[in-house]
Amino acid sequence: xxxxxxxxxxxxxxxxxxxxxxxxxxxVATVQAKPKQNKKPSVTKGPAGLKFYSPPKKTPKAHGKLIxxxxxxxxxxxxxxxxxQNVLYTSKSPLGKRVVVSGSVSIPxxxxxxxxxxxxxxxxxxxxxxxxxAPSRNxxxxxxxxxxxxxxxxxxxxxxxxxxxxxxxxxxxGTPGVHPFLIGKAEGRSVLDIVSAARDxxxxxxxxxxxAGHSQGGHAAxxxxxESSTYSPSLKLRGTIAYAPASxxxxxxxxxxSLTTPSSLTAxxxxxxxxxxxxDSSINPDALLSDPVxxxxxxxxxxxxxxxxxxxxxxxxxxxxxxxDGADTSGLFDLLDKQNPAVKTSQxxxxxxxxxxxxxxxxxxxxxxxxxxxxxxxxxxxKYEGADHGGVIDAAAADSITFFESRLPGGR
Numbered sequence: 001x002x003x004x005x006x007x008x009x010x011x012x013x014x015x016x017x018x019x020x021x022x023x024x025x026x027x028v029a030t031v032q033a034k035p036k037q038n039k040k041p042s043v044t045k046g047p048a049g050l051k052f053y054s055p056p057k058k059t060p061k062a063h064g065k066l067i068x069x070x071x072x073x074x075x076x077x078x079x080x081x082x083x084x085q086n087v088l089y090t091s092k093s094p095l096g097k098r099v100v101v102s103g104s105v106s107i108p109x110x111x112x113x114x115x116x117x118x119x120x121x122x123x124x125x126x127x128x129x130x131x132x133x134a135p136s137r138n139x140x141x142x143x144x145x146x147x148x149x150x151x152x153x154x155x156x157x158x159x160x161x162x163x164x165x166x167x168x169x170x171x172x173x174g175t176p177g178v179h180p181f182l183i184g185k186a187e188g189r190s191v192l193d194i195v196s197a198a199r200d201x202x203x204x205x206x207x208x209x210x211x212a213g214h215s216q217g218g219h220a221a222x223x224x225x226x227e228s229s230t231y232s233p234s235l236k237l238r239g240t241i242a243y244a245p246a247s248x249x250x251x252x253x254x255x256x257x258s259l260t261t262p263s264s265l266t267a268x269x270x271x272x273x274x275x276x277x278x279x280d281s282s283i284n285p286d287a288l289l290s291d292p293v294x295x296x297x298x299x300x301x302x303x304x305x306x307x308x309x310x311x312x313x314x315x316x317x318x319x320x321x322x323x324x325d326g327a328d329t330s331g332l333f334d335l336l337d338k339q340n341p342a343v344k345t346s347q348x349x350x351x352x353x354x355x356x357x358x359x360x361x362x363x364x365x366x367x368x369x370x371x372x373x374x375x376x377x378x379x380x381x382x383k384y385e386g387a388d389h390g391g392v393i394d395a396a397a398a399d400s401i402t403f404f405e406s407r408l409p410g411g412r
Contacts (some may be wrong), residue, residue, distance in 0.1 A: 003094050011392055032357045036232070043201060044068040046088060053131070055088060055100040055173050063092045063189065064196030064232065066178035072104050074139040078152060080159040086136045089197035091171060094185040101190050103168040104136045105198045107205075108159045113411040116206035117164040118238075119198060120153060123191050123213030123220035124148075124167065128304035128403065129181055134174025135167060143304035150390050151214065154397055161401060162411030164205055166194045170220070172278065178301075181275025182216060182246055184339050188223030192232045210408055211240040212400070213362060214393055218245025219341050226343025240408035241350040241400055242341075243392050244360040247368040249336040253329070256266045259319035264309035265359075271308075274300045276335050281330055292317050342371035348378040350403045352396040354387030361402050 044066035046052045059067055077084035084106040091101045093200040108117055127133040127144040131295040138189040155165050168190040171214040172179035180186035191211060199205045212226075213221030225240040249272065259265060272292060277283045291298060296314045299307075309315040323329060349372065362383065380403070384395035404410070 011150060026070060046086070046344040048069040050137075052086060052088065053102055053134075053137075054176070056406050057100065059100060060090050061098065063090050063098070064193040065090045066197040066200035067100060069105075070202055072136065075142070075145070075148070076104055076136055076138060078106045078156050078165065079160055080109070080156040081165070082109040082259055083107050083350070085201065087194070087197055087201060088175070089200075091189050091193040091195055093171060093189075094180065094183055099171050101168060101193065102136050102174045103166065103173050103190075103194045103197075104135060105167075105194070105205075106155075106159060107202060108162055108164060108411060110162075110411075112204040113162070115161065115208070116204050116361075117411050118206050118408045119166055119195050119209035120163045121166045121168070121191050121195050121209055121211050121224070122151075122156050123170075123187065123211070123217030123224070125149065125213075125215035126181075126268065126271070126305050127215050128308065129173065129175075129179045129271055129300050130302050131174050131306055132303040134169040136169050137174055143306055146306045151393060154393055154400070157397065157401065158404070158410070160412070161405070162409075163404070164198065166198045166209075168194045178278040179275060180278040181271045182219060182249060182339055183279050184223035184276055185217065185227070186279070187216070187220030188225075188227050189231060190223035191220050192228060192235070193322070196232060197237055207234065208236045208238060208408055209356055210238055210404055212243070213241070213245070214243040215389065216246055218242035218360075219247065219339075221245070221343075222341035222343050222349070225345040225347065225349070226341075229346065237345075237347050239348045239350070239403060240345065241352065241396075241403060242366065243352045243396060244354060244357055244389055245341055245351075245368065246360060247341055248364050249339050250333045252364070253333060253336060256319040256322055262311065262318050264305070264315050265319045266322055267305060267308035267314040268359075269298055269319060269322050270297055270314055272336070273297075273332065280331065280335055283335070288324060288327050288329065288332065290321050293322055339370075340368075342368060342375060343377075344375045345377055348380065348403075348407065350396075350399065351379055351381045352384065352391065352392050352399070353382070354384050354392035354395060356386055357389045357392065359389040 072084040171186045228237040387395040
């Protein structure tokens with residue numbers, strides 16, 4: 001057996017080794033002891049006034065990215081929020097182009113729960129197509145007030161229950177480009193991308209979220225739910241509420257000749273034509289619409305629904321007079337066919353409809369419910385006796401919070 005000779009270390013070498021060992025030990029201890037911290041996102045403050053809605057020359061390439069934010073003013077802040085900020089963020093148009101969208105994000109009061117505040121992405125009903133109709137631009141007695149006045153109550157109740165509220169304006173509503181009114185992918189992607197943008201805004205926002213929407217927003221909510229798992233896979237959708245969602249647009253268009261009494265439906269139908277043009281340039285309003293309607297049609301780009309629906313505007317024309325005699329409606333009707341919100345989603349849906357609704361007729365929602373169930377969706381369909389189009393939100397308030405809490409408890 002061969003014995004290895006022992007190694008002799010000089011005193012200086014031993015001192016050097018000891019110092020090195022202490023240094024390394026201290027370094028390892030420091031690294032191990034340093035707690036992991038979530039860095040607060042760096043948020044660019046957006047410019048004041050209407051310049052906020054004009055994006056910078058360079059924007060993030062990915063959808064759902066925050067461009068900038070600013071403290072909301074006017075009547076936009078929700079009273080039960082600790083803060084409400086207007087946001088500008090990226091999205092993707094139905095044609096696959098990068099677009100910017102505006103909206104607002106409200107944070108609950110108090111300490112966020114572990115994992116962050118769960119989110120409700122709320123899709124608003126029709127306010128119009130003109131930029132001034134964007135809810136995040138609204139001021140006291142502004143053009144969006146008639147709609148917003150009956151939704152703030154339920155949004156505040158959700159904040160009190162511990163949900164952050166993200167409210168999109170939709171593509172082209174407030175920001176450059178024409179708003180693709182009732183074009184499902186445009187609306188749905190706006191609803192999804194504001195949740196991602198809210199997470200850029202605050203580290204206290206969870207990736208778990210719910211969707212709710214009314215009227216046009218109910219239509220948007222369902223389209224968002226249908227595309228959520230493929231378009232925004234990093235987010236975790238837990239359920240969707242659709243109040244009186246717009247549906248069966250082609251069928252409704254075919255019924256217009258039978259509606260001979262002037263109503264706001266003429267204004268809504270005119271907005272549909274304008275929105276369709278945003279994604280299909282072959283649609284020709286001059287060839288489609290009657291002369292009485294064309295006399296007011298250009299105002300869809302400058303006035304909100306509250307004005308367009310008045311009797312001295314499009315609201316004074318019967319829906320039966322909307323389409324020009326002999327007009328070829330096939331292109332428009334084919335596009336509308338593709339906007340029916342019968343979508344497949346893996347998460348449950350609460351579908352709410354008022355029996356006295358004369359905007360979204362109950363028989364249309366009855367049919368939509370059957371289509372959703374046939375696709376295999378889990379649908380809780382509830383009808384509220386005596387509730388009209390706007391009233392269904394309050395009528396379904398108790399059922400709504402019960403549904404949300406069962407799917408994703410609030411942070412309270």
